[in-house]
Amino acid sequence: MHAPDGFLTAPTAITTGLMSAGAIGGAIRASRPELDDDRIPLAGVTAAFVFAAQMVNFPVAAGTTGHLLGGALAAVLLGPSLGLLVVAVVVLVQALAFADGGLTALGYNLLNMSVVTALGGWAVFRGSRRLLPATTAGVTVAAAVAAFASVLLSAMAFSLEWLFGASAAVPFDRVFVAMVGVHTLIGVGEALITAGVVAAVLAVRPDLVRGADGIGPTARRGRLSRPRFVVTGVVVALLVAVGVSQFAVDAPDGLERVAEDLAFAEQGAEHTLSDAIFSDYATDGVSSAPVSLAIAGTAGTLLTLAIGSGLFLLLRDRPRRVMR
Amino acid sequence: MGAGHRHALYVHEHSAVHGLPAHVKVVATFAFTVVVATTPATDVVAFVGLAAVLVVVTHLARVPFGFLLPRLAVVTPFLLAAALLPFVASGPRVEVFGIAVAVEGVRGGFGLAARAVLGAGASLLLVATTEVPDLLRGLERLRVPTLLTQIAAFMIRYLEVIAGEVGRQRTAMTARGYDPRWLWQLRPLAAGLGTLFIRSYERGERVHSAMRARGFTGHMPRTVVERDAVRADWLLALALPLTAVVVRVATSLTGVSEALR
Numbered sequence: 001m002h003a004p005d006g007f008l009t010a011p012t013a014i015t016t017g018l019m020s021a022g023a024i025g026g027a028i029r030a031s032r033p034e035l036d037d038d039r040i041p042l043a044g045v046t047a048a049f050v051f052a053a054q055m056v057n058f059p060v061a062a063g064t065t066g067h068l069l070g071g072a073l074a075a076v077l078l079g080p081s082l083g084l085l086v087v088a089v090v091v092l093v094q095a096l097a098f099a100d101g102g103l104t105a106l107g108y109n110l111l112n113m114s115v116v117t118a119l120g121g122w123a124v125f126r127g128s129r130r131l132l133p134a135t136t137a138g139v140t141v142a143a144a145v146a147a148f149a150s151v152l153l154s155a156m157a158f159s160l161e162w163l164f165g166a167s168a169a170v171p172f173d174r175v176f177v178a179m180v181g182v183h184t185l186i187g188v189g190e191a192l193i194t195a196g197v198v199a200a201v202l203a204v205r206p207d208l209v210r211g212a213d214g215i216g217p218t219a220r221r222g223r224l225s226r227p228r229f230v231v232t233g234v235v236v237a238l239l240v241a242v243g244v245s246q247f248a249v250d251a252p253d254g255l256e257r258v259a260e261d262l263a264f265a266e267q268g269a270e271h272t273l274s275d276a277i278f279s280d281y282a283t284d285g286v287s288s289a290p291v292s293l294a295i296a297g298t299a300g301t302l303l304t305l306a307i308g309s310g311l312f313l314l315l316r317d318r319p320r321r322v323m324r
Numbered sequence: 325m326g327a328g329h330r331h332a333l334y335v336h337e338h339s340a341v342h343g344l345p346a347h348v349k350v351v352a353t354f355a356f357t358v359v360v361a362t363t364p365a366t367d368v369v370a371f372v373g374l375a376a377v378l379v380v381v382t383h384l385a386r387v388p389f390g391f392l393l394p395r396l397a398v399v400t401p402f403l404l405a406a407a408l409l410p411f412v413a414s415g416p417r418v419e420v421f422g423i424a425v426a427v428e429g430v431r432g433g434f435g436l437a438a439r440a441v442l443g444a445g446a447s448l449l450l451v452a453t454t455e456v457p458d459l460l461r462g463l464e465r466l467r468v469p470t471l472l473t474q475i476a477a478f479m480i481r482y483l484e485v486i487a488g489e490v491g492r493q494r495t496a497m498t499a500r501g502y503d504p505r506w507l508w509q510l511r512p513l514a515a516g517l518g519t520l521f522i523r524s525y526e527r528g529e530r531v532h533s534a535m536r537a538r539g540f541t542g543h544m545p546r547t548v549v550e551r552d553a554v555r556a557d558w559l560l561a562l563a564l565p566l567t568a569v570v571v572r573v574a575t576s577l578t579g580v581s582e583a584l585r
Contacts, residue, residue: 004402005443006361007436013361028471035471041535044478045486045528046521051479052486053517056494058510077521089475096463097331097456097480099447100398102440103354104361167365168432169413189510196514197521205522 002094003109003158005102012165017107023115024088030081043078047086050074053197054090058189066186071117072150073194076125076143076211077201084118108161116157121150125211139212140199147194151187155179331480333395333451340560341385341453345553346462348561353450355565359572360442365435371442373571378445381564387452395448399440406440409433456480474544482531486524493520 008016035043050070057067070090075083091113094100101109125146132138159176166172201209341349356378363370382392413429451459460473460480493516504510532540 004399004436004440005357006363006439007402010358010362024472025469028469039532040471040474041478041532042525042528044475045482045524045531047475047479048482048486049521049524051483052490052520052524055487056490056513056517058504058513085472085475089472089479092472093476093479095447096459097451098333098398099395099444099451102361102443103357103447104443167436168409169415169426169428170409170432174412192510193514193517196511197518200515200518201521204518205525208522208525 002091002101002113003105005104006167007102007105008108008161008165008167012161013104013107015107015164016111016161020088020107020110020115023084023119024110027081027084027088031079031085034082043082043086046074046078047089050086051090051093058193066189068193069113069117069151069154069190071114071154072121072125072143072147072190073197075118075122076146076194076198077209079210080118080122082210083122084114087114087118090114108158112154112157112161116154117150120153121146122211124149129211136199136202136206136212139202139209140195143198143211144191144195148187148191151183151190152180155183331451331456333448334455335385335387335391335452337386337453339384339386339453341381341449344453344557344561345551346454346458347465348462348553348557349450349454350459350462350466352561352564353446355562356446356568357443359565359568360439360446363435363439363572365431365438367572367575368434370572370575371438373575374442374568375445377564377567377571378442378449382445382449385449385453387449392445392448392452396441396444399444402440403437406433406437409436470543477544478531482524482527485527486520489520489523 050073053068053070053073055067071083071087074086077083078086088110091101091110092106095103095106095109125142128142128145129138132142156176156179159172159179162170162175163172166175198209198211202212206212360374363374379389382389409432410425410429413426413432415426415428417424417426454462457477460477464470464473497512497516502512504513
């Protein structure tokens, strides 16, 4: 996701740059009260943690690995504004001192990897916590949902920027579905790692998890009842699905355009990956486009959910809290 | 660590480029990447010219090419994306060795790859000739909020320590037979990262109290008085982006690229 120089057009780079600068400025103002008493070293060492955590590769499937983005994790642990700042510093240093991500691409890289992940992740986290019981398990699951959503939001932000500032003639829909498709899988990894980290910290020092306010060491370490866990997950995912699918309709570069491109691009081999995801993105026999898309999106989500929650339950049944 | 605390991408030399004040170099590098980022994908000659400019500066800075080239690998994922573009882009297609590729995709892919490599090259050259603390001071002089640069300074200072802990954790896990291959095997990895966060945070707390005990009030003392930039510095540094602009204008005016297409 560390986009290089000239990946998007100049107006997009400038616009996203202004947006990121605004968000970072706001975060600086918001976190002044807690940083005022010179707690900068703490933020710095935590930033080093996020940087190091991004270097840990985790397996996705045999031979394929992914790595943490960490925006949602930082927000849950440190709160949204300090979390945003810490991840922004990581992205900034990666571009400046490690040549990872272009200097002129800093606007959209900061927006996608720190602003969207930290603020979006925090919003989803707060929302999910309202639906979940105030227990350590509730916080852990909310962190997982937030991490998953933060990766998808980041991929969506990236696609949206591509819509406005593409540097090559790849249609928006294609980028959108490819990005969101790939990042669904990465998001599952991000969710599991984030949940694991939050659970481990909650077990030892719950006071360090900003997002777990109201859950002290004395709090009930109850497990989330399975039905409630499933219902919450399904509701959140369906909301996301319906929202995302409507978004696809609103795009000026509509589905007709893809159909046109696909009819035109009849050579199969090179396209198998991207086309397979698209071709079923609308339901046959439903005349209204938004309804058709909503159905397609919902069905897709249910399938993903089935796989995802299967993984989750598998994981939850393993011996808990290895580190104690 | 015995080899001193130098950033891995820094090349110790005494060239004219090394001697320039950091903020001047940051401005020049940024301006150069702006030229790179706005060069149209069709202007092949301009990209060659910009690469030549970068090669000359690398030579002047006495940074070995053997040092710089392998480190360009940081843009590999985007080179792969660029290689895919001819197949996924829309628009008219041409047959190349029996495979239909989109003309726009070939152009876009080339532009993407060229900009990525040149941009990363310029950034690498900046880090190779500027030590990181100077770089951060340079950013401060360019009005980047001190809160950000100070967090960055502490981050860089402790990065090696914490990355070292990650490495030791990994070694310990491997020694005990943990070799995750699937998504559902990463619980211990996550728990390890949780421990790492607590250790890092507690280290931060200790560093913070130690610093307060020594009189820290939120601002680091300036121990090194850096040189102010004089006009000669600006002229020398800005020669890089200015030459880049000249190359751009020259290729578009003479239409060399048009003729080649």
